Amino acid sequence: MSDLLLPPELRYAGIIEQRKNEDGSELSILNLGPTHPATHGIFQNILLMDGERIIDGEGTVGYIHRAFEKIAENRPFYQITPLTDRMNYCSSPINNMGWWMTLEKALGIEVPKRAQYLRVIVMELARIADHIICNSVLGVDTGALTGFLYVFQYREKIYEIYEEICGARLTTNMGRIGGFERDWSPLAFEKLNTLLEEFPPIWREFENLLTRNRIFMDRTINVGPISAEKAINYGFTGPNLRAAGVDYDIRVMQPYSSYEDFEFNIPVGKSGDTYDRFCVRNAEVWESLSIIKQALAKLPEGPYHADVPDYYLPPKDEVYNNMEALIYHFKIVMGEISVPVTEVYHPVEGGNGELGFYLVTDGSRTAYRLHFRRPCFIYYQAFNDMVQGQMLSDAIATLSSLNVIAGELDA
Amino acid sequence: MALETAVIQNTLTDQFGDKVRHFQQIHDILTFEVQTENITEVMGFLKDDKTMRFNFLTTLCGMHFPDAEAGRQFGMVYHMHNWMDNVRVRIKCFMPADKPEIDSVTGLFRSANWQERETYDFFGIIFKGHPQLKRILNMDEMQSFPMRKEFPLEDGGRTDKDDRFFGRTTDNC
Numbered sequence: 001m002s003d004l005l006l007p008p009e010l011r012y013a014g015i016i017e018q019r020k021n022e023d024g025s026e027l028s029i030l031n032l033g034p035t036h037p038a039t040h041g042i043f044q045n046i047l048l049m050d051g052e053r054i055i056d057g058e059g060t061v062g063y064i065h066r067a068f069e070k071i072a073e074n075r076p077f078y079q080i081t082p083l084t085d086r087m088n089y090c091s092s093p094i095n096n097m098g099w100w101m102t103l104e105k106a107l108g109i110e111v112p113k114r115a116q117y118l119r120v121i122v123m124e125l126a127r128i129a130d131h132i133i134c135n136s137v138l139g140v141d142t143g144a145l146t147g148f149l150y151v152f153q154y155r156e157k158i159y160e161i162y163e164e165i166c167g168a169r170l171t172t173n174m175g176r177i178g179g180f181e182r183d184w185s186p187l188a189f190e191k192l193n194t195l196l197e198e199f200p201p202i203w204r205e206f207e208n209l210l211t212r213n214r215i216f217m218d219r220t221i222n223v224g225p226i227s228a229e230k231a232i233n234y235g236f237t238g239p240n241l242r243a244a245g246v247d248y249d250i251r252v253m254q255p256y257s258s259y260e261d262f263e264f265n266i267p268v269g270k271s272g273d274t275y276d277r278f279c280v281r282n283a284e285v286w287e288s289l290s291i292i293k294q295a296l297a298k299l300p301e302g303p304y305h306a307d308v309p310d311y312y313l314p315p316k317d318e319v320y321n322n323m324e325a326l327i328y329h330f331k332i333v334m335g336e337i338s339v340p341v342t343e344v345y346h347p348v349e350g351g352n353g354e355l356g357f358y359l360v361t362d363g364s365r366t367a368y369r370l371h372f373r374r375p376c377f378i379y380y381q382a383f384n385d386m387v388q389g390q391m392l393s394d395a396i397a398t399l400s401s402l403n404v405i406a407g408e409l410d411a
Numbered sequence: 412m413a414l415e416t417a418v419i420q421n422t423l424t425d426q427f428g429d430k431v432r433h434f435q436q437i438h439d440i441l442t443f444e445v446q447t448e449n450i451t452e453v454m455g456f457l458k459d460d461k462t463m464r465f466n467f468l469t470t471l472c473g474m475h476f477p478d479a480e481a482g483r484q485f486g487m488v489y490h491m492h493n494w495m496d497n498v499r500v501r502i503k504c505f506m507p508a509d510k511p512e513i514d515s516v517t518g519l520f521r522s523a524n525w526q527e528r529e530t531y532d533f534f535g536i537i538f539k540g541h542p543q544l545k546r547i548l549n550m551d552e553m554q555s556f557p558m559r560k561e562f563p564l565e566d567g568g569r570t571d572k573d574d575r576f577f578g579r580t581t582d583n584c
Contacts, residue, residue, distance in 0.1 A: 004542055004543040005543060005544075005545050061547060061548065062546075062547060062548035062549060065548040065549065067557065067564075069533070069558060070557060070558055070564055071564060073564075074564045074565075105438060106438075230521075232466060232467060233520060233521045233522065234521050234522050235467070235468060235469075235520070235521075235522025248494060253494075253497050254497065342437065342438070343437055343438075343442075343501075344437075344438050345440060345469075345470075345490055345499070345501065347469070354469065356469060356470055356490075358470065358472060358488070358490070360474070369472075369474055371470065371472035371488075373469060373470040373490075377525065377526075377529075378470075378522050378525070378526065379522075380525075381521070381522070381524055381525045382521070410548060411548070
């Protein structure tokens with residue numbers, strides 16, 4: 001047990017010494033990362049290799065750890081949103097919305113239906129953007145750049161919609177306690193409709209490019225499989241768990257933001273291998289598109305934010321022209337208005353799985369403790385287990401299909 | 412038929428008596444406290460019992476209450492989720508400041524491995540029986556446990572910015 005505490009290179013030295021082959025060849029240690037194009041972010045895998053086969057390995061994380069939880073203890077609630085943005089930066093609006101919903105739960109705020117529907121649309125757009133990146137990059141890692149270049153422009157289109165809604169593209173910092181900063185402009189809806197028209201045929205084509213592609217199938221089927229029991233034990237959620245055949249989805253288990261109003265399926269796989277993860281994500285994009293269409297069709301009229309002047313930042317126009325609004329703005333931004341003493345846990349279905357916020361407040365201007373349940377951090381520990389006995393190139397494909405985002409891994 | 416919170420409370424009280432207490436419904440989650448030395452026993456029961464079926468460890472995290480009464484300065488919070496009945500529970504344990512030690516639950520849930528390492532890294536809570544208790548996000552050479560309340564986020568001696576004008580003091584950073 002104690003040698004597990006040694007750095008891997010020292011720990012493996014003994015194993016390498018013991019297992020020298022007769023022909024003089026020996027096991028080798030390979031450093032995959034920390035900054036390797038295939039690791040999709042900064043983290044290191046030290047692998048013990050027998051030729052091209054992986055015998056053992058250890059992942060080292062923490063290279064971009066930015067102490068989000070500590071900072072969150074020292075900042076008023078509005079200033080925590082930029083931190084959540086930077087966790088899963090491929091789908092940051094989901095993180096933002098999850099954080100607002102956590103606060104709303106703590107404060108007991110009822111969000112109007114229109115704001116809830118708009119949130120659903122944004123979150124599903126974010127999920128599509130997340131899956132576009134994950135799946136197309138899986139194509140890149142197995143040697144097909146075309147798909148990536150082809151669908152990546154649609155992530156840009158989604159970012160343009162974000163830009164139209166809130167002014168930012170990647171780290172959106174979108175929304176407010178109780179709803180949105182302003183109602184969506186007609187141009188935002190126009191762009192959304194264009195996306196809904198143009199994107200499906202492109203995504204269909206992308207699927208055709210890879211799903212029945214012989215090389216892609218050979219590179220992904222039975223690669224990095226994980227059984228359902230093991231996946232649950234390892235804390236898997238989201239598409240990675242669903243690929244193993246478990247239909248666990250927070251949107252259905254514990255509907256938030258009016259998800260119960262929409263009809264959608266939960267795509268599941270069978271074997272939990274890389275190919276299944278790819279297919280589950282593909283199918284989820286279709287479900288997300290369907291949810292967006294339903295939400296647009298049923299979008300209710302009404303206010304786009306809850307009437308909570310104590311917590312909702314006043315509109316900018318009024319801040320510039322009205323003393324009362326300016327004072328409120330200042331009070332809210334500086335955290336003069338506190339949250340009652342309580343504790344809440346609120347999960348949302350992030351791009352990677354159950355993204356949870358555990359907030360403990362003590363009545364002061366800041367959170368007493370804020371813990372992020374980061375799906376990546378929890379399931380990445382299974383990676384070593386999944387690739388043992390596989391080839392090095394399989395490890396790359398597995399890693400890619402897990403959709404590991406370093407910002408979420410390290411916080 | 413969903414699992415009622417009263418059933419959870421009664422079953423646990425029957426099974427463990429005084430070792431589980433302070434049952435409380437906070438928002439949507441049943442919260443209770445478990446004696447630190449019984450945590451693996453209680454969580455194992457919650458996981459394996461035919462009616463409880465809390466098959467999933469959602470998350471775990473440490474807490475620090477420097478001003479709390481003796482024996483309760485450090486806390487551990489576990490969130491467990493029963494997927495069949497869709498019920499969540501929150502379990503809390505408290506530890507004294509001079510001996511923050513608790514049994515590791517890695518034997519029950521492999522997902523606890525890194526999370527416990529993270530908690531050790533930040534709070535210095537020792538998980539007995541953990542296979543690889545070393546720092547994970549911070550440097551191995553680090554001496555302090557940064558999420559403890561006594562470690563301020565910013566250097567209090569800084570003179571280039573005066574936060575008093577913005578409602579901040581060195582106490583609340």
